Amino acid sequence: MKKNLLYIITLAGALCSCNDFLDKEPLDAVPTDKYLLTESDLAAYSANLYDQLPSHTPGQYNMGVFVTDNNSDNQAASNPNSSFVKGETRVAQSGGAWDFGKIRNVNYFIDKVRPRLENGKLNGTEANNKHYLGEMYFFRAYIYYTKLVALGDFPILKNWITEDYETVREASKRRPRNEVARFILQDLDSAYYYMKETPPMTNRLTKDCAALLKSRVALFEGTWEKYHKGTARVPGGPGWPGANKDYLKDFSIDIDSEIRFFLTEAKEAAQIVADKYSLSSDYPSLFNSQSLSSTSEVLLWRAYDASLTPAVNHFVVGYIQRNGGGNTGWTRSMMQSYLMENGLPIYANNSGYQGDKTYESVAADRDPRLEYNTILPGELLSEGGSNIEYLVNGYGYYYRAPIVLGQNENKCPTGYSVKKGLTTDAAQGPTLPSTTACVVFRAAEAYLNYMEADYELSNSLDANSGKYWRALRARANMDTDFQKTINATDLSKELDFARYSGSELVSTTLYNIRRERRIEFAAEGLRLNDLKRWRALDMMQGYQVEGFDLWSENYARYTTPTPTPAADVTLSVVNLIESGNTNANVSAKSESQYLRPYRINTNNIAYNGYNWNQNKYLNPIAFDHFRLTTETEGSTDYASSTIYQNPGWKIETSSLPEGD
């Protein structure tokens, strides 16, 4: 008995000390409540969000941002852009743009840091702390802008929410796109207010980036509402699906005043940047320099360094150096858009245009940006000779576009190779890492945004617009008399889809503003969004993508290559096999003298051309999002979701839009 008692006492004692023995807390990680209290915490948290800004992704074997425009009429890849082909875009089961991960990321920061900032609870330099808070407002605006473009109406979520079903359902309610756009502009105002002119670290955002983005967003929304007015894609428009939801039944909008509001905001924000930043005199150096820190025009750029471990580099330069491939090429439509150096369109009387039978003639006396952006035969590609077909004394030169090369990634499907980003440094040659800086925001956009917003507001151009336009032309080293261009423009002779909004031709002035934008930002990834907001894809019906004039003269570069300038090199003969034969590698001569990259093989999904479906101006929302927000959990009445589908799309996995 005594023994038992002793045992019980021992046990009880052991139990008490056991709880201490079992109390373990993390030894090597900071609890969340001890973070976001100092300047360096804020800087680190925000640094994590920069990756989403459009730039060359480190480590990826491709041409970085310079191939983004493959999704438009400017450039073409070996494989067609499937969204221009009917039957190829379907409602997804899950995922898509209906995603809030990054928004939660930002909201977490703002929820925690803003009160701490206001209560003076943050360590470090106050201005810097404010700057990082500003960056977060910027990022929330940027994320919301991508949602606005992809989906239009979208929930406005400013805080963290809890995970219970009803809260999730409630928060999922979409707000009309104009409200979303206004929310973005508000965030950008906050970003502008908090951020510094000179960031605490290099290669970070500044307040002027917020102003530039504000002009971009406001212009996007203003022009969208203007040109899509009267469709279901604008709140309150006929068939607008939001009208069927109880929570939006009282919604009303004065669409014209909204348009005016956004265009005015766009113009004002653009002017802040345009008046402050001059244009760089050296256009190509914006894309092929190692550093852009001293380039006046650049608001934000991304740096690379291959000597770090792991290396942070891209492979853009190597792809261009390798005979101008990279799975992209300018379309004939793009090449036609360039004016002559004298400011006249190519078809104008006395323009001096020599036709496009050869590379020499197509480039003669054109807007110098054509040559800045396009590689021409005889041009130096590389001060070394690795994997380049045309070598003279160890230096690599461009001779012909790799239109028939087997590998897509090294192909130029149109015959016009993109040169933006080319530097001849042999150390950045094919397969080697490239470290050229990538421009993210540059002031020329503000110039163009201003001009466009100004014209859209007043149907005329004010003095600032004229000044900006001339500055853009002067920087490009061409004639600055834009009025001459406008007067000589004949929209019936243009190939550019942007001559339309809907099925109407726009004014020649507006068209030339759009042309200036197309040329200035070629291969910088803005084109598709421009075409969407202008509603300029309606007329893309039965459209065949074309490249260079192959069959007049250029074919000889493949079948009977002659080195020029004469040099001791042997160029391999490349057999051109016309469509219709086995192993065909080019389109048929009988069909067009121009190379049609999607008419080589009848198996190509775009063999019968591109056909746009208006419902694709907005993406569909994936099925799962409706399933998880039905009125009763687990119900199959998906229409009872608080979310509504975009016009023309169904709440059904794998379904096609109306009209496909």
Place this chain on the structure above:
Amino acid sequence: MVSIFHIYAQQQNISGTVIDKNLNEPVIGASIQIKGTTNGTITDLDGKFAINASKDDILVISYIGYTTQEIKLTGQSSLKIELSEDTQALDEVVVVGFGTQKKVNLTGAVATVDKKVLASRPVTSVSQSLQGAVPGLNLSTADLGGQLGQNMNVNIRGTGTIGKGSKGEPLILIDGMEGNMNNLNPEDVENISVLKDASSSSIYGSRAAFGVIMITTKKGKAGKMQINYNNNVRYSGPTNLPNQLDSYRFANFFNEASINQGGSVIFDEETIGRIQKYMAGELAATTIANGNNWHFHEKANDNVNWWKKHFQWAWSNEHNISLSGGTEKIQYYASGSYLNQNGNLRYGEDNYKRYNATAKVNTQINKYVDFNINTKFVRFDLDNPIYLEEGGLLYHDIARMWPMMPFKDPNGYYMRNGKLNQLVDGGRSKTHNDNIYMQGQLVVHPLKGWNIYAEAGMRIINQNKQTNLNPIYEHDVNGNPLALAFSGSYSPGASFARAAYLNSNFYTTSVYTDYTLQLKDHYFKALIGMNTEEYVYRELSAQRPDVISSLVPEISASTGEDKINSSKYNDWSTAGFFGRINYSYKDRYMVEMNVRYDGSSRFLRDQRWNVFPSFSLGWNVARESFFEPISNIINTLKPRVSWGMLGNQNTDSYYPFYLTQSVTANGGNWLMNGGKPTTAGVPGMVSSTLTWEKIYNTNIGIDLGMLDNRLNATAEYFIRRTKDMVGPAAEVGAILGTSLPNTNNAELKNKGWEIQLNWRDQIGKVNYNAGFNLSDYRAKVISYPNASKALWDADGNTLYYDGMTIGEIWGYETEGIAKSDEQMTEWLANNDQSKIGSAWGAGDIMYRDLNGDKVVDSGNSTAIDHGDLKVIGNNTPRFRFGLSLGADWKGFDVQMFFQGVMKRDIWLGGPMFWGADGGEWQSVGFSEHLDYFRPENTASVFGANLDSYYPKAYLGDKGNKNKKTQTRYLQNGAYMRMKNLQIGYTFPRAWMNKANIQKLRIYVSAENLFTISGIADMFDPEATAANGFSNGKTYPLSKTISFGLNITL
């Protein structure tokens, strides 16, 4: 059996001979002791002994490997004692938690491992030998297949939890302390018990929710010193390599597939011409120049079978020595072993060396106190090419190598696509790992039947891993070196030296006491005690780039900027109190009760402690008097039943309740101020209600012994419910912006059974035995929060739903391949396939519309609305079996061991199965892949193939429509593999005696000799795992032939 020869007289001096019953040869060195005294002797070279004893003394005759005998002296002066080998007799003792138990009294599901499965196996770890040895103990190959240093995945009775935030591995105890069986020396193993049900494992509480593997190592026995040496030399090579196409066929295959995709040819006519010439021997150069460089893919013309190129056969060897012996008061066992295992990589050799040293000393200090000490030291050195880790893509790359990619350029330098520079010159990854086990045990016996144990143990692991990256070079046409990037993450010429250190410390203490009382027919045993464990882990990895010289790949001899790769510091602890009561009446009716009260550091105080009880009953029917008439036929008949509840505290996170901030130094790729910025991520969510997973286990078993115990059988049936299981996080609307945390949200039910049959007999001089075991289980989801019964989450991961069977595969039913466009058009009229793909035609798959809506689709991918999807199979391995056959005759012995799975479906994706897959860089060409659809009047050099196995080949995404999960391509993953074949010869003692050798055996032992399987030829049914890439991209498993000898002095 003992034969005693009476010779008249009652003398004090007794002499005798000890012989081996089977071999009829003397046993040298056997110990003869008078029971209860320290008087004893050992047999001489002729097996003879002499001892002084008085009448009524009991002689105890023992020898390692033989059943110990006791002989009561009844006046004999000369004895002939026949010792028989220690086979699994029914009176054997089984090791159970915190003690031992007579097998006859066992009421739980405990399986013991026949030591033979471990003997002379040319494998690198104990776990490889255990595969198939015990029904319900499931071992499977890890993702990296046969790569050196891999451990097998282990579970007992199937997955009890599914690895979402918690683990369900069995507890592995070596001499009572948690350890790693993979680097144990198999020769040191004395005994392995597998505790399968709750009643037998519940004494270990929360650490043993999914069973226990208890390994007991050998210890010394009193007697003359025994020296045992054994070795083997092995030759091993890959079990199975795919048949890569030659360059000509490969080029044509790719070209056709590319055209079908809508692209153009990859290999032009000129190249194909060169390929043909090279294959015909008319051309010596493997490629042509491309400017100053060599063409290395689409213009090259080599003809390499990359699989054969990269994998080879290699020699390895193993040596083992042990010494044991001792006196009445102190016994010792010491052993040492050395294993030198070479891998199968031909370029950039891989090697694994292991050193084991063991010392075990047992002392009986006095009548009341024993003191035992046990130490083990294990060191392994793993030396791999760095490319196996740092690039991480080797197996993915080998699959993607084209035969025309040159092995060497015309100047004789390795070319880039074979990754040979990376393997041979890229640097090494060397792991140096030391394990130290130290255990002490004090046993006090104050009274007869009462023991008090105090144990302390410690396991220390120190590992350092030296990794270095060297600059590598390819060469231009003039033979000038050109720096080559090691992988996408490194610029050409990059180098670094890295050192990673880890240190883990595990401490455990146990204090317990048991008391045994036999009152006539009543037997009682009680056990009570407590146990604590603590684990502390630290890790640091640092590196510095720019190594000055590749010959000195050390951080101190490098000049770049320092970087800390990782730094970790964490710990956990558990404490538990346990008790057990056994009662049996006349060895006929047995009852056992266990209880454990356990606490874990992983839960907050209010959730921390839990009680886990268990009960079991058994009935030895064969000992009943009514059984007497047939007791010569049925020797044992014991039904038993058990029930218990256990907890699983094995959460992935050691601190699942603490939300911590992830901060990554130099983590950003967006350079700021010229360098990588520190980054911090948004915290996820933490569940405030996370707690123990509770496992309810019911077991019904029966043991049967028949025909003089020549036939032994055991059968078990179990139901295991895992309640409050940590399941996949439930779905939530995307607006939340993050996924839900893991919570105890699911309930799972496993049902299964196990059968084991053993037969042992002799015909004349031939002894033979056969063993067979079979097991099966199925797991069902009882409940899971997924109201709409979605089959997959947004990332394509399988979701649970109520009533789901774990492992089910959803897919379409295949009608066949359309032989013509007309046939397809006709098919589509009633089976519209436009929702799952476009541009259907000849050579594409015809899927069946099952729900009668004339449209083939997956509905909304829920179990309610699944369109035309149905469950087409299940990937859980069913009916696992092991079969062993053995016989010996006059010193010769033969043993065979087979292992397999009788039923399993596997869906294999990716290019290893499909051939033409994601474009030219992600496709492969094996001879099987040529069996793809080619229409009538095709231009293909392979001719038409209307009755093909594969659909039309597309080099790219257009083929995806034909690769939906479907019945036609579902693979049969069942297999039977001859795991081991052994032929040995033991030399007759008479010959050996002159050389003072007690035993000498030589043998040939082979592993994985052949496999019978229905799986597609390019796969090994045991190594189909995905390893981050698609199926089959892994290091092949190996087959081995070995020669060895075993000698005892």
